Structures are given as structure tokens and as C-alpha cells.
Amino acid sequence: MKKLMTGNEAAAWGARLAEVDYIPNFPITPQTEIIETLSKWIREGEMKAVFRTMDSEHSMLTAAGSASATGARVFTATSSQGLLYAFEMLYNLSGWRVPVVMVNVSRGLSAPITLEPDHNDILSARDSGFLQIHCETAQEILDSILVAYKISEDKRVMLPTIVNFDGFYLSFTREIVDVPKLEDVRKFLPEYKPTHTFFKASKPLAQGTPVLNSSLYSYFRYQVHRAMENALDVYKEVKEEFNKKFGRPIDEVETYMMDDAEYALLMTNSFSTKGKKAVIKMREKKINVGLIKLRLFRPFPTKELMKQTRGLKGLAIIDQNISPGKGGVIYSEVSSELYNYEEKPKVITSFIGGLGGKNISETEFEFAINYTRKVYEERTTLRVPILLFTEEDKKTSKTLIDIAHGGEKNEA
Amino acid sequence: MIKVRFHGRGGQGMKTSSRILGTAAFLSGFFVQDFPIYGAERRGAPVVAFTIISKEPILERGYIFDPNILLISDETLLLDKQTDPTKGMSKESIVFINSNKNEDYFKEKIGAKVIVEDLTKIALEVLGRPILSTLIAGVAAKLVGIEQKYLEEAVKEELEQIGANEEMIRKNILAATIGYNKVQEVKIEQTESLEPEVKVVEVEYNDPEISTPVISFVANSYLKKTGTWRVFKPIIKYQKCKSCRLCYVYCPESAIKWENNFPVIDYENCKGCLICVQECPLKAIEIVREGE
Ligand code: SF4
Numbered sequence: 001m002k003k004l005m006t007g008n009e010a011a012a013w014g015a016r017l018a019e020v021d022y023i024p025n026f027p028i029t030p031q032t033e034i035i036e037t038l039s040k041w042i043r044e045g046e047m048k049a050v051f052r053t054m055d056s057e058h059s060m061l062t063a064a065g066s067a068s069a070t071g072a073r074v075f076t077a078t079s080s081q082g083l084l085y086a087f088e089m090l091y092n093l094s095g096w097r098v099p100v101v102m103v104n105v106s107r108g109l110s111a112p113i114t115l116e117p118d119h120n121d122i123l124s125a126r127d128s129g130f131l132q133i134h135c136e137t138a139q140e141i142l143d144s145i146l147v148a149y150k151i152s153e154d155k156r157v158m159l160p161t162i163v164n165f166d167g168f169y170l171s172f173t174r175e176i177v178d179v180p181k182l183e184d185v186r187k188f189l190p191e192y193k194p195t196h197t198f199f200k201a202s203k204p205l206a207q208g209t210p211v212l213n214s215s216l217y218s219y220f221r222y223q224v225h226r227a228m229e230n231a232l233d234v235y236k237e238v239k240e241e242f243n244k245k246f247g248r249p250i251d252e253v254e255t256y257m258m259d260d261a262e263y264a265l266l267m268t269n270s271f272s273t274k275g276k277k278a279v280i281k282m283r284e285k286k287i288n289v290g291l292i293k294l295r296l297f298r299p300f301p302t303k304e305l306m307k308q309t310r311g312l313k314g315l316a317i318i319d320q321n322i323s324p325g326k327g328g329v330i331y332s333e334v335s336s337e338l339y340n341y342e343e344k345p346k347v348i349t350s351f352i353g354g355l356g357g358k359n360i361s362e363t364e365f366e367f368a369i370n371y372t373r374k375v376y377e378e379r380t381t382l383r384v385p386i387l388l389f390t391e392e393d394k395k396t397s398k399t400l401i402d403i404a405h406g407g408e409k410n411e412a
Numbered sequence: 413m414i415k416v417r418f419h420g421r422g423g424q425g426m427k428t429s430s431r432i433l434g435t436a437a438f439l440s441g442f443f444v445q446d447f448p449i450y451g452a453e454r455r456g457a458p459v460v461a462f463t464i465i466s467k468e469p470i471l472e473r474g475y476i477f478d479p480n481i482l483l484i485s486d487e488t489l490l491l492d493k494q495t496d497p498t499k500g501m502s503k504e505s506i507v508f509i510n511s512n513k514n515e516d517y518f519k520e521k522i523g524a525k526v527i528v529e530d531l532t533k534i535a536l537e538v539l540g541r542p543i544l545s546t547l548i549a550g551v552a553a554k555l556v557g558i559e560q561k562y563l564e565e566a567v568k569e570e571l572e573q574i575g576a577n578e579e580m581i582r583k584n585i586l587a588a589t590i591g592y593n594k595v596q597e598v599k600i601e602q603t604e605s606l607e608p609e610v611k612v613v614e615v616e617y618n619d620p621e622i623s624t625p626v627i628s629f630v631a632n633s634y635l636k637k638t639g640t641w642r643v644f645k646p647i648i649k650y651q652k653c654k655s656c657r658l659c660y661v662y663c664p665e666s667a668i669k670w671e672n673n674f675p676v677i678d679y680e681n682c683k684g685c686l687i688c689v690q691e692c693p694l695k696a697i698e699i700v701r702e703g704e
């Protein structure tokens with residue numbers, strides 16, 4: 001059934017179709033619509049689940065992990081500061097090996113406070129042991145939540161997953177979503193049957209026990225890494241099955257107009273749509289360019305990425321985040337993974353764009369590709385990273401700063 | 413592809429307008445995207461919403477810089493430098509303005525195809541409140557050529573979602589139909605994207621006095637003249653006023669001064685919320701529609 005819905009509603013539909021048992025929650029813009037939608041369905045009897053509003057995101061994630069450890073299927077959602085507030089629990093959940101699925105609606109971090117998206121929030125959870133799936137469209141959100149449960153609950157994985165998407169650009173944007181039938185989802189995603197964490201009077205367990213022996217600590221933490229490696233294979237199996245059942249590919253690395261591309265943009269999340277449009281415009285100008293979108297970020301799909309970037313003259317990575325003192329997080333990840341690969345792109349360039357939801361215009365994408373081409377053709381030295389910031393952005397910033405300091409007496 | 417941009421003020425219902433148009437287009441079988449932008453919410457503050465309608469999948473995200481159709485629910489927004497509602501408009505764009513002035517008044521200022529109707533008057537007659545969501549949705553639906561039955565269905569669907577009762581839905585379908593019949597379908601010229609060419613520049617280091625989020629210019633909020641937000645103007649009838657100070661205390665904008673033992677409204681900052689009217693125990697504050 002096709003419906004018009006926001007990204008947030010698509011996330012709620014994902015949880016509903018996964019028939020989750022328990023939803024601990026705490027509101028934060030721009031995520032709140034997800035839990036509002038779920039609570040409405042539960043109140044009106046359209047969905048059966050226990051819905052509990054907690055006192056903070058930290059408690060929320062603790063409750064999520066604990067409930068999952070009893071064998072319940074658990075869903076929760078947060079954003080930005082909320083994710084950071086819950087941070088220590090992320091590592092606990094992966095250590096407990098509980099298959100919670102959490103949505104993060106990306107929003108730039110304070111200070112200064114903002115409501116619009118960038119990815120410093122989600123990328124800070126990079127090393128936590130959560131799988132990460134990043135979405136470009138509302139359809140991908142719904143699909144990714146179903147896929148996330150299937151992978152997380154696989155015995156070879158048993159790790160929690162974060163499904164990520166952009167605030168405003170996706171959370172509040174309505175587009176058409178094909179909602180699968182519940183019977184079909186049930187066939188794809190059967191009931192969760194835990195084998196290592198459950199709550200049974202006849203079979204008492206002590207869970208999440210302290211480990212003070214360092215060999216054993218190394219062993220357990222490395223198991224999380226091994227499980228992540230398995231998750232790459234499991235993802236492949238699951239995407240095949242998903243595509244067969246629902247007719248939608250959800251490749252870990254998506255390619256757009258890459259067949260004969262010499263240069264490519266590499267992006268994640270909703271701004272990829274802007275990137276695709278820019279690719280079309282550049283193609284009209286006879287620039288051989290395509291776009292590579294990372295959908296799976298943890299585990300990192302190195303092999304797929306090698307395949308898709310093979311022989312490129314230049315790869316321009318657009319990071320919607322910044323690691324001060326280093327640069328773009330995804331640039332570092334991709335470059336380090338491709339470094340030892342013979343057929344890697346000749347040049348990899350790094351751009352920071354879209355911080356706090358700032359638009360990336362077609363000209364800015366074209367600038368990134370032209371710069372990459374120049375570095376390749378003229379062997380000029382590379383400047384890393386380059387901020388995508390326009391004359392107009394600079395003017396706007398200056399005006400606002402002037403007003404803040406009383407320099408501009410104009411109407412604010 | 414048709415890109416529609418709605419400009420209005422918080423409380424007028426522009427988000428609902430964009431959703432009604434979106435749903436109506438979806439019901440007609442098009443690809444659709446709709447999206448509102450509002451900051452920290454405040455009644456009367458500028459709001460922007462968008463609807464994109466297309467026969468093909470849509471490759472757009474966020475703000476529409478080059479609308480084919482612009483609907484401005486409040487002419488005073490034209491004076492708001494930050495909102496700048498006609499930004500990105502081309503000669504082919506259609507601009508609809510809700511105003512009690514005539515088309516010639518706006519024509520030279522805007523220089524595009526301008527359509528003007530006094531929807532606030534209709535809203536007051538039909539709905540009893542200056543809420544424009546369904547009227548503007550009706551206008552938009554007709555301009556882009558959507559069939560009336562889909563408009564009506566969309567109004568019903570969207571209003572049900574926000575918990576409207578049958579009576580309200582009936583009145584709003586009527587309002588939408590009136591909006592629909594006020595205008596004619598327009599031919600949309602498919603112009604090339606007008607997204608302006610921009611120049612990427614370097615950002616150098618600046619000293620922290622400038623490069624941190626600090627405001628040294630204190631008490632500057634009076635510079636933001638919220639007086640342009642008014643649809644209705646409160647007028648104090650001093651013969652009736654007994655100087656009880658309630659209006660003075662309740663005004664959320666501190667737009668009522670106390671002078672010579674009487675309240676005086678500062679119209680540059682009064683945003684027209686009419687709380688003073690509500691609170692005055694002697695009904696000494698009258699309401700006049702702005703511009704009348
Ligand atoms: S309408 Fe009355 S209460 Fe509202 S801002 Fe104006 S003076 Fe103040």
C-alpha cells in the first residue's frame with residue numbers, strides 16, 4: 001500500500017511492522033514525531049506494545065538494553081544531544097550483545113545549538129559496536145528498520161543497530177512510501193527467539209557480568225568485532241532476501257550513474273539526493289561523474305567500496321561532519337580502507353559540506369569535482385579538507401555577526 | 413515538475429496548505445514531496461512550506477530556491493528582509509498574494525504574474541477565524557490543475573489527521589472550494605533551474621570576539637519590528653478604559669506602555685495576537701483588520 005508520509009512516520013511504520021514489544025522513549029526534536037505516532041497507534045489499539053516514557057535518554061537506552069536481554073523485541077529513537085547523553089550505554093548494549101534497533105535522527109551538536117542536521121552525532125557512535133545503516137529516503141527508513149532487526153537478531157551477529165536519517169530534510173519531509181503487508185513482513189522477519197539472553201524462571205542467568213580478567217575482556221570485545229565482520233555476510237544474505245520479497249534493492253554501497261564514471265562523489269544520507277541531481281547537471285556538461293552512497297557504515301563495506309571505486313581518476317568525499325584537527329570522518333575511513341588497494345582511485349579529495357543543514361548547491365558539487373579533476377590532471381598538491389562555503393554564506397554570516405555586535409543598525 | 417512555495421505566518425496554516433496540496437496531487441497519481449520549515453515556533457513568525465509535484469521520481473531536498481508558484485498568505489511578509497518571499501522567483505513564476513489591495517498595487521513591485529484575492533475576508537466569513545490553510549490549498553490546487561474531487565478528499569484526510577470534527581471539515585471543504593473557484597488553472601513554464609551560480613570561498617581564522625556565538629549588542633530585540641506580523645490591530649477605546657493594567661501585564665511582547673496612567677500600544681512591536689482584547693475586562697479594546 002502506497003502512502004504519503006514523513007521520514008519520522010516511516011520510522012514508526014518500521015517499528016509497527018516489526019511488531020516490537022517494548023518502546024522506551026524520550027522526546028527530542030526532530031525525532032519526537034516518531035514516538036508520538038507510535039503512542040497514538042498504541043492508544044488507539046492499532047498496535048500492541050508497551051510504551052514507556054523515561055526520565056532521560058540514558059535511562060531510555062538502559063531500559064531498551066535490559067528489556068532486550070529478557071528476550072523482548074525493542075525499538076527506540078533519539079537524536080543529537082540525546083544520543084550523546086546516552087553514550088555510555090551504547091557500549092554496554094553492544095557488550096551485552098542485545099539486538100535493539102534504535103533510530104537516530106541526525107541533528108548538529110551544540111554549541112551553538114541548532115535543530116538542523118549534520119552527522120557528528122551519529123559518527124561519534126562509530127566505535128560503539130552498534131551497526132549503522134544510513135538512509136536517503138523515507139522508504140529506506142522503513143526498509144532499513146526491518147532489515148536491521150533481521151541482521152541484529154541473527155545468531156552470527158547479535159548486536160544492536162542504529163538506523164540513521166537526517167532531521168528536517170527527511171524527518172519532516174513527506175514522500176511516497178510503499179508499506180509492505182504485515183503477513184509478508186512476518187515471513188521475512190519471524191518472531192525473535194533469543195538463545196543467550198532471556199528471562200526464564202526455570203533457567204536463571206546472570207547477565208552483563210563484570211569481567212576483571214584482561215584476557216577475557218580482550219576476548220569478549222574482540223568477539224564484538226568478529227560479529228561485525230559476520231554482519232557483512234549476513235547483510236548480503238538479508239538484502240538478497242529482502243529484494244526478492246519486496247522488490248527493492250538495499251545495497252550496502254549504492255551507485256548512481258557510475259557505469260562509465262571517471263570521477264565520483266561519495267556521500268551518505270539525504271543530501272545524496274542533492275548530489276544525484278548535481279551529477280545529472282554535470283553529465284549534461286559532459287563531465288563523466290557518478291555518485292557512490294554509503295548506506296552501511298558499520299560494519300564498513302570495504303570490499304564493496306573497492307569494487308565500486310576501482311580505477312576512478314578521482315573520488316570526492318563530501319563529509320557532512322567535521323572532526324576538528326583532522327577533517328572529514330568518512331574521508332579518513334575511506335582513505336585508510338583503500339590505501340593498500342592497487343586499483344584505488346588516483347586521487348581522493350575531502351570536502352566538508354552541509355554542516356547544521358547548510359545547503360550544498362549544484363555549483364558547490366561541481367566545484368568539488370572540478371577541484372578533484374584539477375588535482376588529478378595537474379598533479380597539484382591537495383588541500384584537505386576544503387569547506388563548501390560560498391561568498392553568500394560568508395556575507396550572511398558577516399551580517400549576522402555585525403548585528404550581534406551592534407555594527408549593523410538595520411532591522412534584525 | 414511543479415514546485416510550489418508557501419509563505420505565511422505561524423498559525424495561518426501554511427504547513428497544512430502544503431500537505432493538502434501534496435495529498436491531492438498524490439491522490440491524482442503524481443509523485444509528491446512536501447516539507448515545512450519553521451524555527452523555534454512562535455505564533456506570527458514567518459513560516460515556509462513547499463510542495464513538489466512531478467510525473468517522475470523527485471530529486472529534491474529541502475528549500476525550493478526556484479518556485480514555479482509562490483503563494484504568500486500575508487502581504488506584510490513582502491517587507492520582511494529575512495524571509496524575502498519573492499526570492500528566486502523568475503518572470504514565469506506565478507505569484508498569489510492574499511491581500512485586500514488590488515493587483516496593480518503589487519504588479520510593479522513584483523514584476524511577475526500576480527494574482528491577488530482577499531482570502532482573509534472569506535476565511536472570516538466562512539470559518540469565523542483568519543485561518544487560511546484550506547483556502548490557499550484550494551487556490552494552489554486550481555493553479556496547478558488538480559481536480560476538485562481530489563482537493564476535497566485531501567482536505568478531509570488532512571483535517572481528520574489533526575483531529576478536526578465534521579463541522580470543521582465541512583466548512584473547510586467549502587473554504588477550499590471557494591479558493592479553488594477564485595482562480596484559473598495556469599500554464600506552468602518549465603524553466604531551467606535558477607539556482608544561482610555561487611563561488612566557494614576560503615574561511616580564515618578570526619579572533620574569538622568575532623568567531624564565537626556571543627552577542628555583545630544587548631537589548632536588540634526591539635529592532636525586530638514584529639508589528640508587521642499583524643492581521644488584526646487592537647485599538648484601545650479610552651472612553652471605556654478604567655486603567656486596570658491587565659492588558660499591560662498580559663501583552664506577551666511588552667508592546668503596551670504605561671503613560672499618564674493609561675495603556676498605549678506600540679504598534680511597531682504589537683504582533684496582533686489579541687491577548688489584550690481577550691483579557692480586557694471592560695471590552696475597551698476593539699479589533700480592526702489591518703489596512704482597513
Ligand atoms: S495584540 Fe495586544 S497583547 Fe498582542 S502584542 Fe498587540 S498589544 Fe500585545
Ligand code: SF4
Nearest residue numbers: 653654656657659692
Ligand atoms: S485591560 Fe482594558 S480597562 Fe484595563 S487598562 Fe487595558 S484597556 Fe484599560
